[in-house]
Amino acid sequence: MEPEGIHELTAAYALAALDERETQAYEAHLRHCSRCRDDLVALREAATSLAYAAPATSPPAALRGRILEQARAERSNVVSLPRRLRDRRTRILAAATAVAAAAAVALGIWAAVLHSDLDSTRSAHARDAQALALLAEPGTDHVPLTGASGMLAVASSGKAVLLLSAIAMAPSDRTYEAWVIKGKQAQPAGLFQGGANRVVPLTRPVPDGATVGVTIERKGGAPQPTSAPIVSAKLSNL
Amino acid sequence: MRANLAHLSDEALVALVERGEEVALGELYDRFGRTAYGLSFRMLRNESLAEDAVQEAFLMVWRSAARFVPERAKASTWLLTIVHRRAVDVVRREERRRTEPLGPATDAASAEGSAEDVAWLRLRRERVQDALRQLPDEQREAIELAYYGGFTQSELADRLGQPLGTIKSRMFAGLGRLRELLVDVQPEEQPWSPRESTS
Numbered sequence: 001m002e003p004e005g006i007h008e009l010t011a012a013y014a015l016a017a018l019d020e021r022e023t024q025a026y027e028a029h030l031r032h033c034s035r036c037r038d039d040l041v042a043l044r045e046a047a048t049s050l051a052y053a054a055p056a057t058s059p060p061a062a063l064r065g066r067i068l069e070q071a072r073a074e075r076s077n078v079v080s081l082p083r084r085l086r087d088r089r090t091r092i093l094a095a096a097t098a099v100a101a102a103a104a105v106a107l108g109i110w111a112a113v114l115h116s117d118l119d120s121t122r123s124a125h126a127r128d129a130q131a132l133a134l135l136a137e138p139g140t141d142h143v144p145l146t147g148a149s150g151m152l153a154v155a156s157s158g159k160a161v162l163l164l165s166a167i168a169m170a171p172s173d174r175t176y177e178a179w180v181i182k183g184k185q186a187q188p189a190g191l192f193q194g195g196a197n198r199v200v201p202l203t204r205p206v207p208d209g210a211t212v213g214v215t216i217e218r219k220g221g222a223p224q225p226t227s228a229p230i231v232s233a234k235l236s237n238l
Numbered sequence: 239m240r241a242n243l244a245h246l247s248d249e250a251l252v253a254l255v256e257r258g259e260e261v262a263l264g265e266l267y268d269r270f271g272r273t274a275y276g277l278s279f280r281m282l283r284n285e286s287l288a289e290d291a292v293q294e295a296f297l298m299v300w301r302s303a304a305r306f307v308p309e310r311a312k313a314s315t316w317l318l319t320i321v322h323r324r325a326v327d328v329v330r331r332e333e334r335r336r337t338e339p340l341g342p343a344t345d346a347a348s349a350e351g352s353a354e355d356v357a358w359l360r361l362r363r364e365r366v367q368d369a370l371r372q373l374p375d376e377q378r379e380a381i382e383l384a385y386y387g388g389f390t391q392s393e394l395a396d397r398l399g400q401p402l403g404t405i406k407s408r409m410f411a412g413l414g415r416l417r418e419l420l421v422d423v424q425p426e427e428q429p430w431s432p433r434e435s436t437s
Binding site: 008009015017018043045047049050051054057058059060063064066067072074075149165166 | 258274281285311326360367381392407
C-alpha cells in the first residue's frame with residue numbers, strides 16, 4: 001500500500017531527506033513509476049549541484065595517496081597485478097569493514113534506481129548484513145583472491161565470507177560452487193550465481209592452511225569439483 | 239605507466255575504474271576530491287570525519303563502478319551522490335553535530351590547487367549560490383537543512399514548526415526551481431560521448 005502523494009517524495013529522496021522506512025517505501029514505488037524515475041534523474045542533478053556550492057576547503061594532501069593505497073590493497077586480480085603478492089595473508093584495517101558495509105548501502109541506492117531490482121536487493125542486504133558483521137570481528141583475516149577481484153574474510157572461528165567485486169553471472173544452467181580444499185580433499189562450501197559485489201557466506205569453516213576455490217558446475221552443484229578452481233585464496237599455516 | 243587521462247570524459251574514467259585502473263581513480267579524485275571534501279567538511283565540520291567520508295566514498299566508487307549506468311546519471315552526479323549519502327550517514331550517526339548551526343557558506347582561505355581548477359570551481363560555486371539566493375527563503379532553508387544538515391523531512395517539520403506537507407512542498411518546489419535556474423545559467427554542458435574503446 002502506498003501513501004498518497006508519494007511522487008512528491010522525489011525531491012526529498014534526491015536530497016537524502018527520507019528516513020529509512022520512507023526510503024524503502026519510495027524505492028519500492030520507483031520500481032514501477034517511470035515518471036518518478038525520470039524526475040529523479042533531474043532532481044538528483046539539481047540536488048548534487050549543492051555539493052559545488054559548499055565552501056572550498058582543501059583536503060589534506062595525504063588523502064589521495066591513502067585512497068589509492070587502499071584501492072590497491074582491495075584489488076588483487078592477478079591479471080592486473082603481475083607482481084607476486086608478498087604476503088597472501090594480509091590484515092586490512094578495520095576501515096575495510098566500514099567500506100564493505102557502506103558499499104552495500106551505495107549499491108542499494110543504485111541497484112534500486114538503475115536496475116529496478118528492489119526486492120532482491122533488500123533481501124540480499126539482510127543476508128549481507130550478517131556476512132558483513134563477520135568482517136567486523138577482531139582477528140578476522142582478509143586474504144586476496146587469485147583469479148578475480150575481491151577477498152576472502154576468515155574469522156578466527158573459521159567462519160568465512162567470500163567478497164567478489166565483480167564476477168560474470170553464471171549461465172542459467174550452471175552455478176558457481178565454492179570449495180574448502182585441504183590437502184587432496186575438497187568439500188562443498190556453497191553455491192552462487194555471480195554478478196557485481198557478491199557477498200557469499202561459506203557454508204563450512206575454513207581451517208588454517210586450507211584453500212578456498214571456486215569452480216563452475218552444473219546447476220544444483222556437484223559433490224566434487226569437476227575442474228581446477230577459477231578463483232582461489234589460500235590461507236597460510238599459522 | 240603514467241597515462242595522461244585529462245582528455246577522457248568522467249564517464250570514460252568510471253569505465254576504466256570498473257576495469258581496475260588505479261590511475262583512473264586518481265584522476266577522478268583530482269577532478270572531484272576537492273568538491274567531495276568541501277561538501278563533507280561543510281556537513282561534518284570535522285576534518286577526520288570528512289576525510290573518512292571522502293575516502294570511503296571513493297572506495298565505494300572503486301568497488302561499485304560496474305553499477306554506474308551512464309544513461310541514468312552523469313558520472314559526476316553519481317560520484318557526488320555517493321559522497322553525499324556517505325556524509326549523511328555519518329552526520330546522522332554523529333547526532334551532536336546536527337544541533338550546531340550550519341554557518342555561512344564562506345570560502346576558507348586555505349583553498350589550494352591549480353589556479354585554473356580553483357577559478358573553475360569558484361565560478362561553479364558562485365553560479366549555484368546565486369541560484370540558491372533566488373529561491374524564496376523558506377524553500378532555500380528547507381533544501382539547505384536537508385542537504386547539508388542531514389535532517390530528514392520529519393525532523394525538519396519539527397525543527398521549523400511546520401506541517402510535514404509544507405516541508406515536502408518546499409523541497410519539491412525549491413529543488414525544481416533550482417534546477418530551472420541552473421539549466422538557464424548552464425546552457426550546454428559537454429555532451430556525453432560514447433565510451434572510448436581503450437585497448
